[in-house]
Structures are given as structure tokens and as C-alpha cells.
Amino acid sequence: MQKILIEGGHPLNGKVRINGAKNSAVALLPAALMADSHVAIEGLPDISDVYTLGGLLEEIGGKVSWDGQTVHIDPENMISMPLPNGKVKKLRASYYFMGAMLGKFNQAVIGLPGGCHLGPRPIDQHIKGFEALGAEVTNEQGAIYIRANELRGARIYLDVVSVGATINIMLAAVKAKGKTIIENAAKEPEIIDVATLLTNMGANIKGVGTDVIRIEGVPSLNGCQHTIIPDRIEAGTYAIAAAAQGNEVIIDNVIPQHLESVLAKLEEMGVAVEQSDEQLYIAPRHPLKSVDVKTLVYPGFPTDLQQPFTTLLTKAENTGIITDTIYSARLKHIDELRRMNAMIKVEGGSVIVDGRVQLEGARVKASDLRAGASLIIAGLMANSVTEITGIEHIDRGYEKITEKLNSLGANVWREEMSEKEIEQFQNS
Ligand SMILES: CC(=O)N[C@H]1[C@@H](OP(=O)(O)OP(=O)(O)OC[C@H]2O[C@@H](n3ccc(=O)[nH]c3=O)[C@H](O)[C@@H]2O)O[C@H](CO)[C@@H](O)[C@@H]1O
Numbered sequence: 001m002q003k004i005l006i007e008g009g010h011p012l013n014g015k016v017r018i019n020g021a022k023n024s025a026v027a028l029l030p031a032a033l034m035a036d037s038h039v040a041i042e043g044l045p046d047i048s049d050v051y052t053l054g055g056l057l058e059e060i061g062g063k064v065s066w067d068g069q070t071v072h073i074d075p076e077n078m079i080s081m082p083l084p085n086g087k088v089k090k091l092r093a094s095y096y097f098m099g100a101m102l103g104k105f106n107q108a109v110i111g112l113p114g115g116c117h118l119g120p121r122p123i124d125q126h127i128k129g130f131e132a133l134g135a136e137v138t139n140e141q142g143a144i145y146i147r148a149n150e151l152r153g154a155r156i157y158l159d160v161v162s163v164g165a166t167i168n169i170m171l172a173a174v175k176a177k178g179k180t181i182i183e184n185a186a187k188e189p190e191i192i193d194v195a196t197l198l199t200n201m202g203a204n205i206k207g208v209g210t211d212v213i214r215i216e217g218v219p220s221l222n223g224c225q226h227t228i229i230p231d232r233i234e235a236g237t238y239a240i241a242a243a244a245q246g247n248e249v250i251i252d253n254v255i256p257q258h259l260e261s262v263l264a265k266l267e268e269m270g271v272a273v274e275q276s277d278e279q280l281y282i283a284p285r286h287p288l289k290s291v292d293v294k295t296l297v298y299p300g301f302p303t304d305l306q307q308p309f310t311t312l313l314t315k316a317e318n319t320g321i322i323t324d325t326i327y328s329a330r331l332k333h334i335d336e337l338r339r340m341n342a343m344i345k346v347e348g349g350s351v352i353v354d355g356r357v358q359l360e361g362a363r364v365k366a367s368d369l370r371a372g373a374s375l376i377i378a379g380l381m382a383n384s385v386t387e388i389t390g391i392e393h394i395d396r397g398y399e400k401i402t403e404k405l406n407s408l409g410a411n412v413w414r415e416e417m418s419e420k421e422i423e424q425f426q427n428s
Pocket residue numbers: 023026092093120121122123124125126127160161162163164165186303304326327
């Protein structure tokens with residue numbers, strides 16, 4: 001088991017390249033199982049979530065191989081097999097095996113997903129969608145059993161705008177007989193990316209990126225080649241790190257439109273932001289102004305950048321307020337930031353962050369992926385060494401984070417934890 005150490009205070013300069021989007025990758029891989037023949041996906045990020053899902057595809061008989069940046073999936077020998085335990089519990093996106101296997105085999109048995117603990121994360125809207133398509137769904141001892149004689153298109157109104165439910169219903173519906181309409185659908189770029197893959201496989205999907213998605217079922221899906229979109233959350237994390245501790249940072253391989261809400265907030269704080277087709281240039285002008293942030297569904301400010309942004313606000317000149325309307329309990333970073341000298345209060349569902357604080361290095365624990373990102377940024381800003389445990393969460397979503405930060409001038413490294421440290425970590 002390893003920890004990450006950061007000697008803070010070094011200014012960030014230079015260029016960092018962003019990899020393929022985690023939240024696309026984790027849906028593209030299960031989607032690939034629906035094809036009748038070989039699927040190649042280019043640019044998947046080198047992160048543990050991708051390997052976990054690759055392992056699940058292999059468990060059901062798929063052949064998965066890497067050729068540099070491209071992952072090849074041969075689904076010919078895949079079979080309908082229950083996946084109640086093991087890898088499915090390691091991440092959230094294993095729930096996409098529900099929609100994909102239901103769509104392909106008319107049945108699926110999948111353990112309840114793991115992933116970041118952000119407060120309650122129900123999947124009632126996924127289930128509502130599967131049932132509307134004609135499936136019977138039961139929850140037996142922590143696994144979801146889904147069976148259908150035949151899937152038939154349906155009109156489905158999502159009571160909550162959900163990324164996962166939108167993608168899962170899309171997966172289950174692409175081969176269903178007739179027309180499916182998903183209303184109040186989520187509009188995240190990753191949903192468009194998954195729909196692009198499915199369309200390349202022969203699916204008939206219209207309206208992705210709007211809140212009404214129309215799907216005409218097709219009898220079969222062929223293999224194809226697909227290139228993943230860049231990770232807007234990874235790009236946003238580096239943009240926030242650059243605003244906090246940078247001089248001039250260029251973020252390469254990014255779609256700037258995917259980050260408009262975040263870039264607007266950075267500009268409001270006085271950060272110089274320039275955009276070109278595939279790059280962002282970020283240069284902070286201190287002192288940074290305080291801002292208030294409310295997370296919303298896309299194209300609003302993403303909940304996945306709420307925790308990193310909290311860290312940035314500790315450096316602003318006044319008090320900033322962050323309200324997460326998607327996951328109001330996504331707060332596990334706060335006590336850890338307080339250990340680093342941050343002055344943060346939680347009041348009435350909002351996080352109130354005092355600026356003008358010099359963060360200090362401390363021993364802290366990442367309890368979820370973006371809490372980890374917020375602590376890494378705090379470590380870069382702190383005036384001594386920060387030790388972060390729980391880094392398996394960070395490795396779920398950030399490719400080569402220590403190498404990338406060091407290439408920007410940071411001093412970040414990994415160390416093996418001693419037995420005593422592991423014991424303390426496990427008991428904490
Ligand atoms: C693998 C992946 O893509 N993860 C992302 C995905 O998670 P995930 O797909 O799990 O998040 P959702 O968009 O589904 O959740 C949005 C909100 O809807 C609620 N909800 C969701 C489904 C449901 O059936 N019932 C229900 O009430 C959730 O509790 C939450 O409050 O979108 C989140 C919101 O942008 C991001 O933080 C996660 O990084």
C-alpha cells in the first residue's frame with residue numbers, strides 16, 4: 001500500500017496533457033460487450049477503474065487487450081454470467097453491466113455498485129427504466145436480478161436528472177423492439193460519447209445532448225472503432241491547481257466548451273484564461289477574488305470539481321460559499337483540509353470557506369476520488385510536506401498524477417507505507 005507525499009510551495013509552469021475521460025471510459029467498456037464483433041477504443045485512460053472493468057469483461061468471456069493507447073474488446077465468446085461480487089463492488093460504473101447485459105442477453109445479475117461515498121446514491125431511476133422496457137427487477141442479497149422475455153421500447157421520464165440512469169437506459173434500449181423516449185435525460189458530454197460509440201455500432205439514437213433522447217431499436221450491433229473524449233474533470237482539476245499554485249500552465253487535449261462553467265468561475269476570481277481548439281492557458285493574478293459556487297447538472301458547475309474548488313477558495317481574498325446541489329453530503333475532504341489549517345464551516349447545506357489562509361502540510365486521508373484531488377491541490381499549496389493516504393481512490397481516476405504534476409514543477413512522490421501506517425490507516 002502506498003501514500004503520496006507532496007513538498008508544497010513550488011510554482012506550477014508548463015504543459016500537461018489530459019487523458020481520455022474516466023466517466024466515458026467506464027461506460028464505453030460495458031457498452032462494447034453489446035457488439036457482435038471486435039470493438040477498438042482509442043485513448044482510454046490508464047486508471048484502475050478501466051482495468052477493473054476490463055477484468056469484468058474478461059470474467060464474462062470477453063477478450064480484452066491493449067495496444068498502446070487502444071483497447072481491443074472481442075465480445076464473440078461473451079456469455080450471460082452473474083457478477084454479484086468481487087470487482088463490481090470496487091467502482092460505481094459496474095452498474096453499466098446491468099443495462100448492457102440486459103440489452104444483449106435479456107438478463108443480468110449484478111452486485112450493487114461501489115464507487116465514491118458521496119452520501120446516498122440510489123439507482124431507482126435505472127430500475128424504473130429497465131422495468132418500463134419490460135424487465136422484472138429484484139434485489140436479492142445485495143445483487144440486482146434483471147430478467148425480460150423481450151425488451152420493448154417505452155417512454156421513460158426520469159424523476160431525477162441522472163447520468164448513470166440515462167446511459168444505462170440507453171444501453172438497455174438500443175436493441176429493444178420499437179421506440180424508446182428518455183425524457184428529462186442528462187446532457188453530460190460523456191453521454192454523447194457513449195451514444196457516439198453505440199451509433200458507430202449501428203444503434204439509432206437521436207437527441208443526445210438535449211433532455212429528450214429518442215432511440216429506435218435495432219436487431220444487432222456491429223463492431224467499430226471509437227476515440228474517447230478528453231476528461232473534462234481531470235482538465236478542470238489541473239486548471240484549479242494552476243489557479244492555486246501556477247504561474248502559466250497550458251492544459252492540452254481538452255474541449256474547452258465542456259468546462260465553460262468552471263472557466264467562468266476562474267475568470268471571476270481574476271485568473272487569466274485563454275482557450276484555443278484543444279488547449280487552455282491558465283495564469284492566476286493574485287490576490288484571487290472570492291466567489292460562490294453552486295453545482296448543477298451539466299452544463300452547470302460539476303459536482304466532481306466541487307472538492308478541488310474548495311481548496312482553491314482557501315487562497316482567495318475573502319469568504320466563498322460552495323453549495324453542492326447534486327451530492328450535498330460530498331464533504332469528506334473538509335475535515336482533512338481543516339487539518340491543513342483551512343478555515344471551513346458547513347452550514348445549512350453549504351460550505352463556507354475563509355480565504356487568506358496559508359495551508360500547512362499534514363497527514364491526511366483521501367476517502368474518495370475528488371477528496372483526493374482536493375488534498376493533492378492543498379498539498380501543492382502548503383508550506384511543508386503533506387502525506388496523503390487512501391490514494392487508491394485517486395488512482396481510480398487520475399492517470400500518472402505524480403508524474404504529470406512533477407513535469408509542471410511540483411515535488412510529488414509515492415512511498416510504500418509501513419505496516420504500522422497501514423494498520424493506523426485501516427483503523428481510521
Ligand atoms: C461513473 C460516473 O459517471 N460517475 C459520475 C455520475 O455518477 P452517477 O451516475 O452515479 O450520478 P447521477 O447523475 O446518477 O446522480 C445525480 C443525482 O441523482 C440522484 N439519483 C441518481 C440515480 C437514481 O436512480 N436516483 C437518484 O436519486 C443521485 O443521488 C444524485 O443526487 O454522475 C455524477 C454527477 O454528475 C458524478 O459525480 C459522477 O462522477
